[in-house]
Structures are given as C-alpha cells and as structure tokens.
Amino acid sequence: MSDTPRYRCYAAPVRTNLDETDARRLLTGGPVSIVTSSYRGHHNAAPVAYVMPLSWRPPLIGIAMHPSRYSYDVIHKTEEFALNIPTRELLHHVQYLGSLSGADVDKLELTKLPHFRARKLDTVLLEGCVGWIECSLDDTIEVGDHFLLVGRVVAVQADNDAFKDRWLLDDNELKPLHYLGMNHYSILDYVMEARIPQTAEEYGRRLDEAVAEQLELTHQGEEQRAQEDFEREEFRKREGFERS
Numbered sequence: 001m002s003d004t005p006r007y008r009c010y011a012a013p014v015r016t017n018l019d020e021t022d023a024r025r026l027l028t029g030g031p032v033s034i035v036t037s038s039y040r041g042h043h044n045a046a047p048v049a050y051v052m053p054l055s056w057r058p059p060l061i062g063i064a065m066h067p068s069r070y071s072y073d074v075i076h077k078t079e080e081f082a083l084n085i086p087t088r089e090l091l092h093h094v095q096y097l098g099s100l101s102g103a104d105v106d107k108l109e110l111t112k113l114p115h116f117r118a119r120k121l122d123t124v125l126l127e128g129c130v131g132w133i134e135c136s137l138d139d140t141i142e143v144g145d146h147f148l149l150v151g152r153v154v155a156v157q158a159d160n161d162a163f164k165d166r167w168l169l170d171d172n173e174l175k176p177l178h179y180l181g182m183n184h185y186s187i188l189d190y191v192m193e194a195r196i197p198q199t200a201e202e203y204g205r206r207l208d209e210a211v212a213e214q215l216e217l218t219h220q221g222e223e224q225r226a227q228e229d230f231e232r233e234e235f236r237k238r239e240g241f242e243r244s
C-alpha cells in the first residue's frame with residue numbers, strides 16, 4: 001500500500017479497469033450544445049457533447065462530429081454553424097433532437113422550438129438557451145471515426161442573468177445543461193473559489209496545516225481499520241470460522 005495519505009478518504013478505493021473506449025465517458029460533463037445550421041432556408045438542430053475551446057486568438061472552438069450526421073453535410077456546404085447552450089427547460093428536446101436526423105425530418109418544424117435569427121450567420125438560434133456562439137468553419141480534421149470541425153467564432157451572446165465572465169449558477173433554471181451519457185444529464189451545483197497563498201511563508205504554513213490534517217485523517221483511518229479487523233477476528237472466533 002502507498003504511504004501517501006489520501007484526501008478525506010480512509011479506505012483504499014476499489015478501482016475498476018474500464019475499456020479504452022470509456023475514457024470519453026470520464027471526460028463527458030461539459031455543457032451540451034445544440035448545433036444549428038441551415039441550408040436553403042431549412043434549419044436543422046442537433047445536440048453535440050464533444051465541444052471544446054481550442055484557441056484564444058484567433059478565437060477557435062472545436063466540435064467532434066460523426067460524418068454520418070446530416071449537420072455534417074450542411075455545415076460543409078454552408079461553412080458555418082452555431083452552438084446554442086440549452087438549460088434544463090430543453091432537457092427532453094435535447095435528447096429528442098439527438099434521436100432524429102434532419103435528413104429525414106424538419107426537426108424545428110416538428111418540435112416547434114422557438115428560434116430567432118443569428119447575428120452574423122444565415123441560420124437561427126434557439127430560445128430556451130443561455131449562450132449562443134456563431135462560427136464560420138475554419139478547418140476539418142479527421143480524428144478516428146469523427147471529424148474535428150474547427151469553428152472561428154464570429155459572434156457570441158449570453159443571457160445576462162446566467163453569465164457574467166463565468167456561469168453564475170444563481171438560478172437552476174438558468175444553468176447550462178451537462179451531458180453525462182445515455183439519457184442522463186445534470187446541472188452544476190455551486191461555485192467554489194480557490195485561494196492561492198500570496199507569500200512563501202503563508203504557502204508553507206498552509207501546506208503544513210494540510211499535511212497535518214491529512215496525517216490525522218490517515219491515523220484515524222488506521223485506527224478504524226484496526227478496530228474493524230479486531231471485530232472481524234472476534235466474530236470468526238466466536239462463530240468458530242476457520243481463517244481461509
């Protein structure tokens with residue numbers, strides 16, 4: 001067993017080896033987005049969870065999209081797409097939009113989702129969202145079975161009550177929706193502020209405090225484990241079990 005004290009956890013954890021393809025599940029959890037794109041006046045909307053910032057200057061964001069998506073074709077024809085960041089009001093819509101293809105149905109017509117004109121692109125943005133990012137398609141890079149669509153941001157809007165420099169998280173109705181996989185979603189709970197010590201002495205003092213706290217926890221954990229071992233042994237003796 002390692003000598004390193006564990007943070008606030010007494011027992012050694014049981015770790016499960018997962019499949020390599022499960023790495024993506026562990027990294028899933030950022031805000032889900034709905035991609036809107038339009039071709040010849042027909043608007044389409046499809047959820048994407050594989051979304052990431054790529055660069056500050058120029059402002060680039062990436063979405064990983066499977067080439068089988070209808071949105072993939074539209075985005076390559078028009079060279080633009082918008083991301084809409086939904087709240088929990090659109091929870092069921094998000095799942096539904098991801099179960100249908102714009103190649104087969106007009107999803108916005110079907111869902112009657114209210115929408116409005118994008119600022120810079122020739123597409124629409126969705127109501128019920130708290131953030132909107134409009135992009136021109138900058139590049140497409142093949143990555144495994146998906147393609148990374150690199151979007152150059154040309155316009156961004158956010159709901160004032162939901163976002164000011166960061167997500168505010170004051171109101172559950174105005175929090176971005178996060179995707180956990182399958183048909184499971186979540187919202188963030190609360191904001192925590194990390195404080196960094198200003199001086200070397202303060203850093204040393206805080207470090208000493210943290211180490212002392214961890215040692216105390218480890219000590220308590222060891223005592224608790226010894227007591228549990230003792231009780232198990234007593235139980236075995238009492239019940240006449242042989243040690244295996």
Ligand SMILES: Cc1cc2nc3c(=O)[nH]c(=O)nc-3n(C[C@H](O)[C@H](O)[C@H](O)COP(=O)(O)O)c2cc1C
Nearest residue numbers: 046047048049050065066069070071098100101102
């Ligand atoms: C929550 C959620 C997240 C999804 N994320 C992605 C994604 O990141 N990339 C992708 O290619 N497809 C993703 N999908 C699947 C597409 O949204 C789905 O195939 C959709 O029907 C495509 O619509 P379209 O054919 O109209 O473009 C996701 C689906 C859901 C429900």
